[in-house]
Amino acid sequence: MENSRETNLRETNLRETDPREILGPIAYIYRTHLAYMVKELEAYRVGSGQFEFLLLLYYKDGVSQETLAKELKVSKATSARAIQSLEEEGYVYRERDETDLRAYRVYLTDKGKEMRDIIFKKLTAFTDILFSGFTFEEKEIFRLLIHKAAIKLFEPGVEPPSDRSDD
Amino acid sequence: MENSRETNLRETNLRETDPREILGPIAYIYRTHLAYMVKELEAYRVGSGQFEFLLLLYYKDGVSQETLAKELKVSKATSARAIQSLEEEGYVYRERDETDLRAYRVYLTDKGKEMRDIIFKKLTAFTDILFSGFTFEEKEIFRLLIHKAAIKLFEPGVEPPSDRSDD
């Protein structure tokens, strides 16, 4: 909002984007995606919230439960229980952080690493449906824009917009 | 989309889009959005899953619980309980469908209609954060693309991709 290029456009903000047209599809895709993965990974005893932790570990191995919670935007209680389940199923193991005895470091087991291709195959099958009819450019634009949007939420405390003086 | 301009490009589908880069941000935005709305609507005793039903009723008043469930991609049990809560709080009321005595028709009360501006204000505040730094064109492109993606999931039965012969 601090650059002035946009404000020079003659029809910049005449029409405000309807928030339902953004958040509705996001919720719909999220729920469909979740139900899809639950069903696909049921045979591996990987529950609804758990595969996202595996996905995160695939490129950030050895992080703490709290880090996982923050990156996935779930409570640390949920993170603890998901890791516990994954540990019981043999997908991850935990070691105490030697430099911080409060924290664990969560690592993938061989079994956990073997799930990578399986999970990715399921995810790709889903995004193939999602993106059927998209050109490659459209996929890239979408990827860039949704990333650009999501990182706006990443700082803690974006959510409380103001004092609730509007009611 | 069916034009062949893209297939002439030399590097069309060489790189497959990483599904995590799509579904990760979607889950993150969804959870942040949900937590945000729960907190903002707590004072009105509108729970986490309930405001989405109100949003749907704002442009589809008088539909059945099952229709609401399908449009929001939740179970009909969840839909029934959400409507029950909204009814107890005085936001909606139900009438039996005269032509189908199994079904209800869910209508907004005056109190429910009054919530519209409040909910929209909260939603807009959230999308303002989400879209801060977006040009108007980017917002529109994003809106179009996410809608285009979501409707791919709308047909029942898209999720089961095939027989599970991959494990």
Next chain:
DNA sequence: TGAAAATCGTTGCAAATGGAACTGACCCGA
């Protein structure tokens, strides 16, 4: 027409989730 199948809604049950309280460990400043 009449029985089987499908549809709408409800409820019991199990799983997932967040908030808050709690324990143990770390950190910072007087």
Next chain:
DNA sequence: TCGGGTCAGTTCCATTTGCAACGATTTTCA
């Protein structure tokens, strides 16, 4: 160094959710 504040993790409790079974109604079709 020691005491309060912070942080990682766990657990209790309440809420939310989906699935499956069920009752009541409607639809289908032979």
